[in-house]
Amino acid sequence: MRVAPSESTAIRTPHPKVPGYVADVAAIETEGLVKVYRSGGDEVRALDGVDLDVQEGTVLGLLGPNGAGKTTTVRILATLLRADAGRATVAGLDVVRDAQAVRRVIGLSGQYAAVDENLTGRENLWMFGRLYRLSSPDARRRADDLLGRFGLEDAADRVAKTYSGGMRRRLDLAAALVGRPELLFLDEPTTGLDPRGRLGMWDVIRDQVREGTTLLLTTQYLEEADELADDIAVVDHGRIIARGTADELKAQVGGERIEVVVRHPDDLRRAVATLAPNGDGTCDRHTRRVTVAARGGAQELVEVVKRLGDASVEVDDVGLRRPTLDDVFLTLTGHVAEDGSTGEDDEDEPDEELAA
């Protein structure tokens, strides 16, 4: 059964404010994408009218918690999944009608490294090169080139099973690039990586973007979207709830935070009073934590510390913290990011449909 086109009014995304933005060259365009997963008698609207546009040569970060609809969006754009309603074009090609042509211009790297773990790094890349219809020698050259660029030469002839998490992700990304795609989809490229692995991934992704590849990136981390994306779309419950540059979003959220953890719960009230001139904040009795916006950056932190000292409030911890996805959600929706409303981003996926 097909679902009727969304009756809910989808929020139109504003025009991207990207430096060097060229009008009318949409690398990705979606309109009213709806996807409903059915499992038993339950229905989950994974996408509830997603409108997106990504201009050629830019990076869009899809930011949201697990189950917000990020992966579903990517899967529809990568021709792996059909939307129940709405339409999507990639490089001007319809993802349903021209699916095979779309596959020729895209590269996909998912959150679960999809390489053959019983083949070596070199064999994996050669195989994908052959499947992109490169000749065998061309596929071999392309594999060597990518292995070099991704720092995998030393591991090239080891089976992928033996790779670290970071190496596997790099190999997976390399596999996505074998066909020199115009458009790259990266679904949570650093989820589960250690900090070093994450920085390594960021570097190779940045290099790729510098070469002019259009990138759609999904992430749960504001910091990652900030690092890599020109433009960020915040996703919640299958809808785009905000769109803008990282700076615009952060300005909306109120920039950095000052966080104070007091030693004695009894001091909380005094700490709140001391911090009150800085504006509204939050206070968590359980963790003895007071958080307020810090518009003046480090200088303001110094003043806050001084005022706390003057008020004889004993503190366990005090510091400046960048806004997180939680802060963005708190500001935009009034609730913190909820994990896994549909479960589509984690292992317990809803039952697949036995589509006819």
Added chain:
Amino acid sequence: MSAFAEAVSDGRVVAWRNLKRIPRIPELAIFAILQSIMFVVLFAFVFGGAIPLPGGGSYKEYLMPGIYIQTLAFASITTAIGMADDMNKGLIDRFRSLPMARSAVLSGRTSADVVYNAGILVVLMLSGLVVGWRVHGTVADFALAILLMLMFTFAMAWIGVLLGLLVKTVENAQQLGFLVIFPLTFISSAFVPVATLPSVLKPIAEWNPVSALVSATRDLFGNPNPYPSGSWPGEHALPLSVAWIIGLLAVFAPLAVRRYRSIER
């Protein structure tokens, strides 16, 4: 390249990948062979003495073609497990996002399985020679028997592919595989003469594709092959085998391809 040439080329790449994996997961092949040898020991030396063949003849010679066909039928469980594993590891998604032929992932898998099982068959036949199995037929008959077995393994691989695409986990692939393949091989003439079976099971065993294949290969190898007189499937084992192989392929290959096309997760 024409679409067909592209599909063949892609299928060869996928087959290459599946063959490349075999020596790297040696436990798969080793367990397949050990399991078959266990059955040989069990039936040839434990139960065999209690199973008289109507019309006489060596039970070991009777048994071995049964073991070969049983092993090839069980190999489809390995196919199902491999397919389920590729799905879970995201490899199928990767293939589906490539501009490759849609049929290649399946045809590459099933054709690689034929090569793999040909290797297993060689090892088993050598083991058969050790326990006393002999070939009495002509070289042409022998070749025909091998061809028949490889075609059978190809058909069974398509069933395995379909099972693998239908289940969600590797464990389920294994369980479902056993549920289908165990009765298929045991309610047959692979281990005991059909005449000894209760009348409810007799027609099932007589018309079973495993029985057809086992009978046909026994006849071609010149091994004892007792069947009730006047039994049509017993007297026409070779054409029945060919019909079964064509029938299984005609049903399960399109079903598997259809399932592959409609994977949506």
